[in-house]
Amino acid sequence: MIFLDAHLHLYPAYDRDRLFDAFAAQASRLAPAATAWAGFLLLREGQGTLGRLIAATTRPGQRWRRVHEPAPGTCVMSNGTREILLVAARQIAARERVELLGLFSEADVPDGLPLAETALRLRAAGALPVLAWGLGKWLFPRSRAVRALIDAAADPDSLLIGDSALRPTFWGEPRLMRHAREQGLRLLYGSDPLPRPGEESVAGQYASLVEADLGDGDPAAALRQRLLDRAVAITPAGRRHGLRETLARLG
Numbered sequence: 001m002i003f004l005d006a007h008l009h010l011y012p013a014y015d016r017d018r019l020f021d022a023f024a025a026q027a028s029r030l031a032p033a034a035t036a037w038a039g040f041l042l043l044r045e046g047q048g049t050l051g052r053l054i055a056a057t058t059r060p061g062q063r064w065r066r067v068h069e070p071a072p073g074t075c076v077m078s079n080g081t082r083e084i085l086l087v088a089a090r091q092i093a094a095r096e097r098v099e100l101l102g103l104f105s106e107a108d109v110p111d112g113l114p115l116a117e118t119a120l121r122l123r124a125a126g127a128l129p130v131l132a133w134g135l136g137k138w139l140f141p142r143s144r145a146v147r148a149l150i151d152a153a154a155d156p157d158s159l160l161i162g163d164s165a166l167r168p169t170f171w172g173e174p175r176l177m178r179h180a181r182e183q184g185l186r187l188l189y190g191s192d193p194l195p196r197p198g199e200e201s202v203a204g205q206y207a208s209l210v211e212a213d214l215g216d217g218d219p220a221a222a223l224r225q226r227l228l229d230r231a232v233a234i235t236p237a238g239r240r241h242g243l244r245e246t247l248a249r250l251g
Helices: 016-030 050-056 115-124 142-152 175-182 219-228 243-250
Strands: 002-008 036-043 065-068 074-078 083-093 099-103 128-132 160-164 187-190 206-210 234-238
Touching (some): 016 036, 050 083, 115 128, 142 175
Antiparallel strands (some): 099 128
16 A cells, blocks of 8 residues: 655745654554555746755755655655655646646646646646646636536546645535546545645645555656556545634635
C-alpha cells in the first residue's frame, strides 16, 4: 500500500521539518502497513523546479534532508529513520479562476490561460491533469467551465479529480464530482496546506491510500501506472475539516 498526499505545498513561510514531521505522523497513524509514503509537491508559478525548491528551503541542522533523486522531478526526504518520496507537480490558476494540477511534471505552464488550454498544455508536457476542487470554484458561473472540462475528457485517464481537506465534512459529494466519477474519472485526495505559518501541521491529514506497491525502478513512473490502473483501488484516508476549522483556515 502507498500512502499518498496528492496535494502538498512547501511555501517559504513553512518550517520544513514541521511539515514532514506532520506528514510522517499522519502516515504512521493512518496507514501503518504502508510500504511507501509519497506526496505530490505542487509548484506554483515562479517556484522553479522541485530540486530548486528543496535547495531553497534547506537550512543547517534540519532533520529532514534530501538523500537522493531517484528520477528527474523526484526526490526522497529522510529523517534517518523514514523516507518520503516527493514527486513534482504544477498548480495553475486558469483564467476562469479554477485550479488545475499537473502531476509528474515541472513544466512551466503560466497562470491565466483558459482552463481547456491549460489542460492541453499540461498533457503536451507529459503531465497528468487533475481538476482540483475549491470552495466556491465549482459553483455558479465557474461550474460551467468545470463541467465542460469533465465532459471533454477524451478518456478516463486524461483527467483526474482532486478532493481536498478544505471541503467541509458537512458538504456531501458535490454534483460535479459525482458526475466526474460517473464518467469514469478517478479521485485523488490531499491535504492542501495554505501559504502561511502553521499550515504545515495539515500535511497528510487527508490523503489517498493506493492499494499497490511501487516496486523497483523509477518510482514516479510506477506511481503513475498505479494511479491509472483500474484494478488498483484508491480510497481516502484521514479526515476533511468541519465548518469551523475550514473557516479558520481560510480566514
